Amino acid sequence: MPQSLLKKMRKDAIDIFHAGLEAVDPIAAVRRHVSLNHGQLIVGGKTFDLSQINALWVVGAGKASGVMAAALEEILADRITGGLVVVKYGHAVDLSHISLVEAGHPVPDKNGQEGAERIRKHMAMAGENDLVICLISGGGSALLPSPAPGLSLTDKQKTIQVLLSCGATIHEINTVRKHLSSIKGGQLALSAHPARVVSLILSDVVGDDLDVIASGPTVPDPSTFQDCINILSRYRITEKLPKAINRHFADGAQKKIKETPKPGHPAFDDTEHVIIGNNFQALDAARLYAESLGYNTVMLTSLMTGETRDAAHFHATILKEVAQSGHPAASPACLLSGGETTVTLKGKGKGGRNQEFALVSAIALENVSPMVYLCAGTDGTDGPTDAAGAIIDNTTLARARTKGLDATVYLDDNDSYHFFQELGDLFITGPTRTNVMDMRIALIG
Amino acid sequence: MPQSLLKKMRKDAIDIFHAGLEAVDPIAAVRRHVSLNHGQLIVGGKTFDLSQINALWVVGAGKASGVMAAALEEILADRITGGLVVVKYGHAVDLSHISLVEAGHPVPDKNGQEGAERIRKHMAMAGENDLVICLISGGGSALLPSPAPGLSLTDKQKTIQVLLSCGATIHEINTVRKHLSSIKGGQLALSAHPARVVSLILSDVVGDDLDVIASGPTVPDPSTFQDCINILSRYRITEKLPKAINRHFADGAQKKIKETPKPGHPAFDDTEHVIIGNNFQALDAARLYAESLGYNTVMLTSLMTGETRDAAHFHATILKEVAQSGHPAASPACLLSGGETTVTLKGKGKGGRNQEFALVSAIALENVSPMVYLCAGTDGTDGPTDAAGAIIDNTTLARARTKGLDATVYLDDNDSYHFFQELGDLFITGPTRTNVMDMRIALIG
Numbered sequence: 001m002p003q004s005l006l007k008k009m010r011k012d013a014i015d016i017f018h019a020g021l022e023a024v025d026p027i028a029a030v031r032r033h034v035s036l037n038h039g040q041l042i043v044g045g046k047t048f049d050l051s052q053i054n055a056l057w058v059v060g061a062g063k064a065s066g067v068m069a070a071a072l073e074e075i076l077a078d079r080i081t082g083g084l085v086v087v088k089y090g091h092a093v094d095l096s097h098i099s100l101v102e103a104g105h106p107v108p109d110k111n112g113q114e115g116a117e118r119i120r121k122h123m124a125m126a127g128e129n130d131l132v133i134c135l136i137s138g139g140g141s142a143l144l145p146s147p148a149p150g151l152s153l154t155d156k157q158k159t160i161q162v163l164l165s166c167g168a169t170i171h172e173i174n175t176v177r178k179h180l181s182s183i184k185g186g187q188l189a190l191s192a193h194p195a196r197v198v199s200l201i202l203s204d205v206v207g208d209d210l211d212v213i214a215s216g217p218t219v220p221d222p223s224t225f226q227d228c229i230n231i232l233s234r235y236r237i238t239e240k241l242p243k244a245i246n247r248h249f250a251d252g253a254q255k256k257i258k259e260t261p262k263p264g265h266p267a268f269d270d271t272e273h274v275i276i277g278n279n280f281q282a283l284d285a286a287r288l289y290a291e292s293l294g295y296n297t298v299m300l301t302s303l304m305t306g307e308t309r310d311a312a313h314f315h316a317t318i319l320k321e322v323a324q325s326g327h328p329a330a331s332p333a334c335l336l337s338g339g340e341t342t343v344t345l346k347g348k349g350k351g352g353r354n355q356e357f358a359l360v361s362a363i364a365l366e367n368v369s370p371m372v373y374l375c376a377g378t379d380g381t382d383g384p385t386d387a388a389g390a391i392i393d394n395t396t397l398a399r400a401r402t403k404g405l406d407a408t409v410y411l412d413d414n415d416s417y418h419f420f421q422e423l424g425d426l427f428i429t430g431p432t433r434t435n436v437m438d439m440r441i442a443l444i445g
Numbered sequence: 446m447p448q449s450l451l452k453k454m455r456k457d458a459i460d461i462f463h464a465g466l467e468a469v470d471p472i473a474a475v476r477r478h479v480s481l482n483h484g485q486l487i488v489g490g491k492t493f494d495l496s497q498i499n500a501l502w503v504v505g506a507g508k509a510s511g512v513m514a515a516a517l518e519e520i521l522a523d524r525i526t527g528g529l530v531v532v533k534y535g536h537a538v539d540l541s542h543i544s545l546v547e548a549g550h551p552v553p554d555k556n557g558q559e560g561a562e563r564i565r566k567h568m569a570m571a572g573e574n575d576l577v578i579c580l581i582s583g584g585g586s587a588l589l590p591s592p593a594p595g596l597s598l599t600d601k602q603k604t605i606q607v608l609l610s611c612g613a614t615i616h617e618i619n620t621v622r623k624h625l626s627s628i629k630g631g632q633l634a635l636s637a638h639p640a641r642v643v644s645l646i647l648s649d650v651v652g653d654d655l656d657v658i659a660s661g662p663t664v665p666d667p668s669t670f671q672d673c674i675n676i677l678s679r680y681r682i683t684e685k686l687p688k689a690i691n692r693h694f695a696d697g698a699q700k701k702i703k704e705t706p707k708p709g710h711p712a713f714d715d716t717e718h719v720i721i722g723n724n725f726q727a728l729d730a731a732r733l734y735a736e737s738l739g740y741n742t743v744m745l746t747s748l749m750t751g752e753t754r755d756a757a758h759f760h761a762t763i764l765k766e767v768a769q770s771g772h773p774a775a776s777p778a779c780l781l782s783g784g785e786t787t788v789t790l791k792g793k794g795k796g797g798r799n800q801e802f803a804l805v806s807a808i809a810l811e812n813v814s815p816m817v818y819l820c821a822g823t824d825g826t827d828g829p830t831d832a833a834g835a836i837i838d839n840t841t842l843a844r845a846r847t848k849g850l851d852a853t854v855y856l857d858d859n860d861s862y863h864f865f866q867e868l869g870d871l872f873i874t875g876p877t878r879t880n881v882m883d884m885r886i887a888l889i890g
Contacts, residue, residue: 008540095793207765273737280766280769280770284770284772290676297742298772299766299770299771299772299773300763300766300772300773301763301765301766301772302766302769302770303762303765303769304759304762305762306758306759307756307757310751310752310755310756310758310759311755311759313750313751313755314749314751314755314759314760315759316748317746317748317749317750317784318745320652320748321744321745321746321747321748322744324725324748325725325729325744325747327729327743327744327745327746328743328744328745328773339762362709
């Protein structure tokens with residue numbers, strides 16, 4: 001096989017990835033969903049007559065919310081009354097009508113807490129004829145810490161830490177999280193009420209569960225304080241938590257503290273949620289671009305979760321079938337998948353879920369030729385590394401052997417980063433401004 | 446959703462499964478690959494002038510080898526000089542020119558050992574102008590136990606048992622197995638030499654690895670006695686094995702015992718291997734039938750392996766994507782996959798890998814509607830149960846709740862059989878005469 005073919009396929013894979021990224025670029029996404037036409041503001045399919053709107057507030061949080069705010073300012077300019085977005089340190093952008101606060105992520109800090117407080121104050125001012133546009137993207141939950149009255153940020157963080165290590169599900173963790181906060185679980189919408197609220201959401205959650213994205217600040221919360229007490233007792237962690245937390249839940253269960261707003265609450269009568277970018281949109285744009293390059297494309301799923309090794313192993317059996325029988329697509333084939341897998345760390349190496357996915361695939365697919373496989377996070381970050389992921393081909397393992405590297409040793413040590421670094425197979429993009437989880441692009445020639 | 450639609454989809458799934466089975470029925474498969482035309486015997490694309498053949502022997506082993514032999518007799522009748530096939534108890538068929546022995550499976554017994562001995566005697570008689578047709582199907586390895594001289598059947602069985610529980614790979618286990626046998630690892634072909642040998646193979650192995658199917662009696666074996674010693678020492682099980690076994694390997698490594706025939710050995714100059722049926726053929730026929738029913742079909746893979754739960758979980762994400770976005774196929778969609786997963790038993794219930802796959806899917810896919818999912822073994826047997834597998838739909842979980850059954854409790858106890866038995870969702874076919882591992886047929890309306 002000529003090396004030039006592999007080289008071309010590697011370039012194709014990277015181009016396909018970037019075509020996917022473009023579709024979920026927050027600026028493009030905001031422009032697609034918001035327009036202003038003769039005083040009519042069209043947001044996510046809904047039309048607002050600006051002459052009937054008293055004030056237009058823009059609030060939000062998330063790594064991409066700064067860029068999203070800039071795109072909104074470009075469209076709405078002086079029509080924006082004010083507002084504030086909270087972004088991660090280093091993600092600031094210039095804004096003229098909307099304030100911007102940089103704060104801690106993934107560990108929340110004082111800055112985020114102050115940002116949340118300022119947003120709540122803006123919302124308290126919003127009246128019946130006001131419109132609130134809420135910009136939400138990945139990281140929004142950590143960037144908007146707002147401990148309920150009587151709780152400290154430390155209390156909250158300790159509670160979440162215990163929950164994360166006790167085996168609780170993400171749904172259970174969110175139930176607790178919402179009941180420790182005065183902004184999550186629909187409480188942002190509640191404080192904006194009676195203003196109308198439209199949320200523009202860049203989803204970093206598998207399945208776009210509105211309740212989960214940034215802990216659903218504008219979404220009704222069916223869960224209760226009593227649920228929280230039950231969860232703590234189910235995992236026998238009641239004793240491990242700060243006393244203030246247990247007292248808070250007990251007070252809540254006895255109706256001494258207000259519950260989060262439930263489905264049917266009037267605060268949600270005039271709220272709307274628009275997913276302006278998600279994993280599926282990225283994959284679908286990538287797929288169309290791959291098609292334009294002449295590949296037979298199959299989009300397998302945007303919903304992949306589970307342990308990385310198992311998912312990569314299963315996925316490899318599909319790619320082997322392509323090579324053997326031309327199913328589910330004849331070569332030249334491009335198979336795409338996305339979502340977010342997890343890695344149960346056993347070794348002490350450096351890596352991320354995408355690099356580990358690529359390493360498992362490199363081992364499983366050595367005999368599929370020609371083959372190129374790009375696995376990367378759309379935010380340009382994979383685990384605690386400077387790479388977005390890795391791009392392998394069917395010569396990866398042979399090149400490793402030449403250098404005396406044993407792929408299985410690196411895999412067992414969760415050390416995919418150093419393996420690919422040695423081979424030049426890391427895929428490095430730098431920050432991308434967006435985050436819709438991971439994309440995997442497999443090309444079989 | 447009208448119940449009649451689900452009912453129709455359940456019927457479709459079963460019909461699609463049977464269309465797949467038909468394609469790998471051993472009689473049909475033999476007929477497709479063997480024909481007699483004016484004294485010319487065409488086997489798997491090779492033509493033999495019967496007037497130039499002194500004797501035509503038919504030997505073989507496997508659950509389906511009796512039926513395969515009967516199909517051969519139908520075509521060749523008096524041209525067959527003689528031979529013998531070994532089948533599992535209860536799988537006998539009437540044969541007129543070929544002898545048949547019933548023997549133990551999966552635990553080998555004396556009958557199988559005698560059968561193997563008689564086959565070796567037949568092969569010793571085969572001369573230069575003879576043709577041997579070797580019929581191999583699933584179970585062939587256990588049905589042809591032929592301990593090397595100086596070893597007992599008990600020694601062999603004990604060794605394999607230790608290997609199975611020490612974490613050795615299937616490749617390592619087979620390396621040892623072949624060096625404990627006087628018929629496996631190409632030794633059947635060696636004893637037939639200089640006769641020509643054509644093997645007709647119904648594959649029950651993922652990827653149709655000839656070396657693995659029935660431990661490759663007619664396939665060169667690159668592994669050595671020294672490899673066996675290394676494997677025992679790698680897993681530190683040397684001490685756990687009968688002394689006779691260790692002595693046997695030591696003698697072999699010192700060339701006191703003949704090695705298995707290696708690639709390039711003249712015994713393989715005139716051997717041919719024809720896969721007359723495998724998982725892919727079944728899936729492909731099933732796919733074509735599903736297409737004729739109007740489904741948009743995707744054949745994902747015939748090579749699925751790995752832990753059942755993980756594979757089912759991953760597969761479910763693809764089916765959810767079908768329901769959400771029409772990828773990788775628009776509804777009405779039929780997604781097919783095959784291979785053989787494993788189950789790591791943790792509970793004490795009754796079930797099989799197909800029933801467990803179905804149970805995981807029932808939980809994961811409750812909200813995909815309408816949906817029907819058939820998971821079954823092509824041999825009609827799933828684990829130690831009388832069911833071939835299970836057929837679920839999107840009402841399975843709701844029906845279970847009505848009966849007070851908690852799906853996750855049954856899953857945790859590996860008790861899928863009793864769960865589906867209560868619901869009438871077992872899929873029972875009885876023995877099917879064939880075995881090309883498992884088929885999974887998912888229909889999304």
